[in-house]
Amino acid sequence: MGWLYLILAGAFEVVGVTGLNQIHRRKHIVSYVHFMSGFILSFYFLSLAMRTLPMGSAYAIWTGIGTIGSVGIGMLFYGESKEWKRMLFIALVLVSAIGLKLIS
Numbered sequence: 771m772g773w774l775y776l777i778l779a780g781a782f783e784v785v786g787v788t789g790l791n792q793i794h795r796r797k798h799i800v801s802y803v804h805f806m807s808g809f810i811l812s813f814y815f816l817s818l819a820m821r822t823l824p825m826g827s828a829y830a831i832w833t834g835i836g837t838i839g840s841v842g843i844g845m846l847f848y849g850e851s852k853e854w855k856r857m858l859f860i861a862l863v864l865v866s867a868i869g870l871k872l873i874s
Contacts (some may be wrong), residue, residue, distance in 0.1 A: 772822035773871075779815035780835025782808050787840045791848065812836075827870045834867035 786808030792801035812832075820828045839862055844850035 772819045775815045776823060776828055777817035777835065779812050779819055779832050780839065782812035782815060783832065784808075784843060786812055786841035787836065790796055800822075801837075830870055833836045834863050836848055837863055838867075866873035 786805055789801055789805030789808050790802075793799075793803075793805055816828065816832050819832075837862055841850070841856075845852050
């Protein structure tokens with residue numbers, strides 16, 4: 771169950787970061803709610819995941835999910851760069867997260 775909580779925590783981190791981007795673009799109350807609810811739920815699920823998973827692995831994978839998800843959202847919806855070098859380093863983050871899962 772810890773891994774499911776960790777995936778949810780990472781997904782809600784992406785929601786929070788997307789909300790932060792919306793705040794930067796336009797300061798509406800909906801953007802602030804999006805931002806706050808995303809991070810509150812993210813930390814909640816991270817705390818649940820850390821009941822059964824090692825802290826270091828949980829934190830590293832949580833940030834990895836958030837990084838990869840946020841970069842993906844940025845590329846798909848906000849026109850951020852899709853340069854091959856950027857994709858290579860995102861792939862390295864993904865491989866590292868998988869490696870941590872395999873040894874945890």
